[in-house]
Amino acid sequence: MNKRLIYILLPLLIFAACRSDKQKDVDFSKEFEVPDSVIYDGELEISEQAMDDIVQNISSPVEIAALIKSIGVPFSKDYLATTDFVDDYNTSFKKAIGLGIFGADLGYQNMYNKTGGVIDYISAIKTLADGIRVGQFFDFTTLKRLVTNNQNLDSLMYISVQNFNQMDRYLRENNRSNLSSLIVTGVWIESIYLLGEVIKEAPNAELSEKIGEQKIILSNLMLLLKNYERDPSIKKLIDDLSEIQEIYRDVTITYERGEPESIEQDGMLIIIQNDKQYIEISNETLFKIIDKTAKVRNNIIQL
Amino acid sequence: MRNIYIIFALFAIILLGNSNKLSAQSGQELVDICGMIAGDATYLKDFPIKLDAAKTGEEPPTARYSVVLSKNTEYLFSICNSKDYPGEAIFHLYDNNRLITTNYIIATGKYYPKVSFKCSSTGVYHIFITFKEGEQGLAVTLLSFVKRL
Numbered sequence: 001m002n003k004r005l006i007y008i009l010l011p012l013l014i015f016a017a018c019r020s021d022k023q024k025d026v027d028f029s030k031e032f033e034v035p036d037s038v039i040y041d042g043e044l045e046i047s048e049q050a051m052d053d054i055v056q057n058i059s060s061p062v063e064i065a066a067l068i069k070s071i072g073v074p075f076s077k078d079y080l081a082t083t084d085f086v087d088d089y090n091t092s093f094k095k096a097i098g099l100g101i102f103g104a105d106l107g108y109q110n111m112y113n114k115t116g117g118v119i120d121y122i123s124a125i126k127t128l129a130d131g132i133r134v135g136q137f138f139d140f141t142t143l144k145r146l147v148t149n150n151q152n153l154d155s156l157m158y159i160s161v162q163n164f165n166q167m168d169r170y171l172r173e174n175n176r177s178n179l180s181s182l183i184v185t186g187v188w189i190e191s192i193y194l195l196g197e198v199i200k201e202a203p204n205a206e207l208s209e210k211i212g213e214q215k216i217i218l219s220n221l222m223l224l225l226k227n228y229e230r231d232p233s234i235k236k237l238i239d240d241l242s243e244i245q246e247i248y249r250d251v252t253i254t255y256e257r258g259e260p261e262s263i264e265q266d267g268m269l270i271i272i273q274n275d276k277q278y279i280e281i282s283n284e285t286l287f288k289i290i291d292k293t294a295k296v297r298n299n300i301i302q303l
Numbered sequence: 304m305r306n307i308y309i310i311f312a313l314f315a316i317i318l319l320g321n322s323n324k325l326s327a328q329s330g331q332e333l334v335d336i337c338g339m340i341a342g343d344a345t346y347l348k349d350f351p352i353k354l355d356a357a358k359t360g361e362e363p364p365t366a367r368y369s370v371v372l373s374k375n376t377e378y379l380f381s382i383c384n385s386k387d388y389p390g391e392a393i394f395h396l397y398d399n400n401r402l403i404t405t406n407y408i409i410a411t412g413k414y415y416p417k418v419s420f421k422c423s424s425t426g427v428y429h430i431f432i433t434f435k436e437g438e439q440g441l442a443v444t445l446l447s448f449v450k451r452l
Binding site for chain 1 (some may be wrong): 373396
């Protein structure tokens with residue numbers, strides 16, 4: 001009787017002891033070797049903590065794409081960056097900034113539920129992400145399945161945005177904030193490019209204002225990039241963006257303070273800010289910004 | 304007979320130990336739960352926070368994040384607390400120098416797991432998160448895009 005019980009319990013005991021802990025946090029840094037060329041070991045002008053304060057949500061492909069869609073402008077694949085030259089993106093700089101550009105284009109396509117060309121973009125993103133050793137955070141298989149089956153497109157947006165956040169967090173936590181900053185910059189450049197292309201075809205005050213308010217965003221982006229200006233590629237990018245920033249000097253932003261209101265509705269707190277922000281941008285300035293941004297962007301994607 | 308008791312005890316300890324680990328919530332699970340709470344709003348960012356309990360006589364530990372929010376946009380902040388820790392996350396949203404809102408109103412004792420923010424000025428906003436009464440906690444604050452206003 002005793003022996004029989006031992007025979008039953010012992011395998012169970014071994015099975016329980018050997019079970020993998022699914023909740024265990026995986027430290028990818030130990031699983032993937034990162035070449036020195038993609039680790040930034042230069043001296044930072046500001047602390048990592050201060051940089052974290054600046055970087056979050058600087059440019060969001062979701063919000064720009066939602067704005068474009070909300071004014072009733074139809075989708076155009078002509079605005080998208082070509083993925084044809086992805087294999088020529090042969091430096092960490094180009095891979096990271098390209099990731100941001102294609103990420104913004106993916107967000108634009110997802111917002112319009114246009115899955116026709118998405119496979120090319122998720123493939124390009126996977127290639128570039130692998131190139132800077134963050135491909136493990138991009139769930140290519142799931143995204144491809146969702147696109148192929150043309151189903152659950154909300155999940156497509158959710159997973160792709162989350163994957164980009166995971167890459168961003170991993171890079172910042174592993175002394176590779178230079179690449180994270182470049183991804184953010186790529187998203188920003190492509191978002192302005194998309195806005196500019198739409199404005200050229202369908203002028204719209206709200207979109208023009210959106211370009212104007214990027215004066216605030218660009219100054220934060222520049223602060224971020226200036227940490228890495230010792231890198232010649234980033235220095236060149238800073239110089240290009242400085243020219244755009246110079247054009248932005250003609251954009252005026254003024255504020256009027258208001259008292260926030262709060263309302264409780266269905267167990268949720270709703271806050272209405274009530275500040276007023278006025279953005280003045282002339283047509284001349286608008287098109288100078290659009291043209292200069294397009295030049296910078298086209299140079300990156302080798303057009 | 305004594306061997307059976309020992310084996311039973313070992314079996315129970317190891318199995319219970321493992322089952323506790325398996326039921327522990329990870330940050331990713333909290334993000335997914337928060338995503339469900341956010342409903343139709345589109346996920347933008349998540350801010351995972353794990354803080355130790357406050358030490359006696361000291362201020363409760365605080366996590367800080369800064370985000371860019373855009374005018375004429377409605378955002379949703381969803382706050383999800385791990386069931387494995389006692390702390391309930393309190394979120395404060397500031398603009399440059401002014402408190403805009405919090406999800407915990409001390410005067411009424413009301414705690415809101417969801418806060419909608421109708422933003423009227425593009426800029427950098429600061430999120431501060433602590434745990435109620437300085438308890439140890441694990442939580443996720445999710446920022447989602449609701450709509451253009």
